[in-house]
């Protein structure tokens with residue numbers, strides 16, 4: 001599916017008015033922060049109309065939040081019209097807009113002081129006067145970047161705030177005492193760590209760009225490890241217990257047996273390579289769809305190299321490409337949930353591949369004699385992971 | 391579903407001609423053993439006709455293995471007729487027969503020198519002359535108890551035997567050099583550890599009773615832990631990384647972050663109570679259906695106690711009831727995949743419950759003032775986990 005949107009000229013954002021070291025030491029995961037003029041000369045990387053264009057696509061996650069007779073309402077997209085909603089009190093939200101619009105993906109770059117594996121997506125909201133999603137608490141870190149329009153944000157302290165479903169698809173929290181109460185102007189940024197209740201009410205039609213970061217829980221990690229073991233048929237050696245003494249209590253799972261069972265699991269956690277592969281696969285998997293446009297006429301390796309000499313390859317927005325210290329020297333990387341192993345000679349190529357959004361031929365040149373790497377690159381380009389901007 | 395089979399009178403088996411300590415030290419999980427006259431006066435706990443009766447039931451797992459024109463064939467039950475198969479070269483196999491016939495469940499008792507959590511089930515085969523399932527390797531320990539008829543068994547050494555699908559549902563191994571070649575007579579037992587290829591060919595119509603033991607792999611255990619965490623909503627605290635330094639390489643999951651991710655998983659393994667619950671739930675879950683006959687007129691706690699004073703409660707065949715050293719003092723047990731916690735005062739009750747197939751009122755009497763325990767017992771009896779033999 002190819003989206004043909006007329007998007008504003010590619011803007012390059014740079015963060016201003018914030019000392020990154022200071023931010024990381026005092027705010028990241030700890031305290032909210034209002035960054036006035038965080039972006040200089042901020043221009044919306046896409047317009048409300050373009051946002052509406054995204055929201056009519058089946059494979060793009062969108063939501064509408066509004067009030068009707070004092071009751072909160074939430075609907076899932078796609079949407080093709082907003083007339084019924086009037087001029088006030090509604091918000092349109094589009095998830096993972098960075099997957100679909102390169103200009104939105106640009107918004108992620110100023111946050112490169114955080115590793116890409118921590119990134120979730122860029123969520124965009126367009127709100128009419130009075131609009132907002134209501135007071136709520138998120139589990140993730142977010143930089144809410146104010147685009148056109150003005151919006152009042154109130155933020156409460158972390159603490160035991162009661163949460164409840166204001167609507168089946170809308171988790172709210174009780175009203176809170178604000179520790180921050182600001183009016184954001186275009187280019188301002190509000191950073192929120194997990195757990196701080198917040199409520200944004202739009203004063204005039206407004207665009208918000210939420211650069212969100214995600215984290216993982218032990219439960220998700222153990223599930224990922226289990227999936228990985230199943231998927232790769234690892235960890236299948238059965239527990240063995242030769243030399244056991246005669247057992248007495250039929251129903252007992254005794255300390256010796258329990259220790260054996262536990263040691264079997266521990267062996268999986270102690271296997272650094274298995275763990276690296278499980279974690280790499282998990283963190284590189286996307287939760288939202290990518291804008292993949294497989295090539296109608298796939299490139300051969302030779303054709304790819306020929307074109308690539310003339311123009312850089314661009315990575316599609318949202319594609320997750322990682323390497324792990326434990327396995328990178330062996331030339332292993334994890335892309336979109338899959339593991340690739342190019343061998344120790346390709347160590348440097350893996351770094352170049354995963355660390356950059358734009359891939360210059362020159363940067364990869366030292367490794368382009370490696371047929372497996374070039375074949376993989378051609379396969380990825382044919383699939384739409386990287387593309388030539390033409 | 392109530393099976394009404396006319397089964398032979400309840401027989402009680404006892405193991406003969408084997409020193410259990412010797413067996414455990416030298417054979418269990420290590421070396422095959424032929425136990426001549428392992429059962430004295432062995433009488434089939436059910437007849438071939440009764441076996442056929444089980445094999446026509448939808449919820450009982452059965453298989454037919456036979457040869458047609460030199461090709462191996464395997465079919466899944468239920469079956470209602472065997473006439474098409476003739477008089478030779480076929481075998482009928484019924485899995486978990488101990489779940490359905492108390493007399494078959496009796497066969498497990500002589501093996502009480504192994505803990506019940508290691509037990510899988512009792513599989514029964516009826517084979518006509520020339521019949522057998524072909525040369526194969528199992529991953530589990532098994533005591534193949536010869537009932538009526540004679541059967542020749544050949545067993546090969548452990549080693550790298552090629553395995554292949556002789557039929558989509560039949561994994562065979564290449565022919566092997568026998569290290570054991572015996573003719574089993576009624577009451578003889580052949581013990582096989584995992585990995586030893588074996589092949590049994592029936593000389594005259596024969597019944598075999600395979601008391602099988604199972605083990606667990608790291609992969610199964612990690613999956614069970616993952617399921618448990620999801621099921622009980624545990625391990626949901628997100629990784630936190632305040633104070634991180636400015637990141638440089640976008641695609642890198644560095645050693646510090648990797649250690650954080652690993653520590654999250656490790657915390658789950660280090661939580662003995664979580665692990666005990668995950669393992670207890672997993673090991674007490676049944677892979678085959680139980681013959682549960684919920685009571686039409688459920689007992690109240692008072693009624694249960696009244697009846698129980700007059701007759702013992704019998705545990706249904708195959709029900710898995712365990713406790714783990716780590717949590718038993720708190721009164722925790724695991725029955726059929728669920729965790730029950732009766733509190734420290736019921737420690738002794740939990741032992742009595744899980745260690746015995748027959749529950750005397752007197753044995754539980756010290757704890758029958760505990761309303762939660764009595765309610766649970768009534769609930770279990772109403773569900774069919776325990777029953778009065780009338």
Ligand SMILES: O=C(O)CCC(=O)C(=O)O
Nearest residue numbers: 125132133138142208210
């Ligand atoms: O843009 C909005 O209306 C909501 C933004 C928000 O709450 C967030 O990004 O966490």
Ligand SMILES: O=C(O)CCC(=O)C(=O)O
Nearest residue numbers: 515522523528532598600
């Ligand atoms: O009874 C049979 O035909 C097969 C028995 C067997 O191979 C086993 O129990 O492992």
Ligand SMILES: [Co+2]
Nearest residue numbers: 136137138198
């Ligand atoms: Co929020």
Ligand SMILES: [Co+2]
Nearest residue numbers: 526527528588
């Ligand atoms: Co076998």
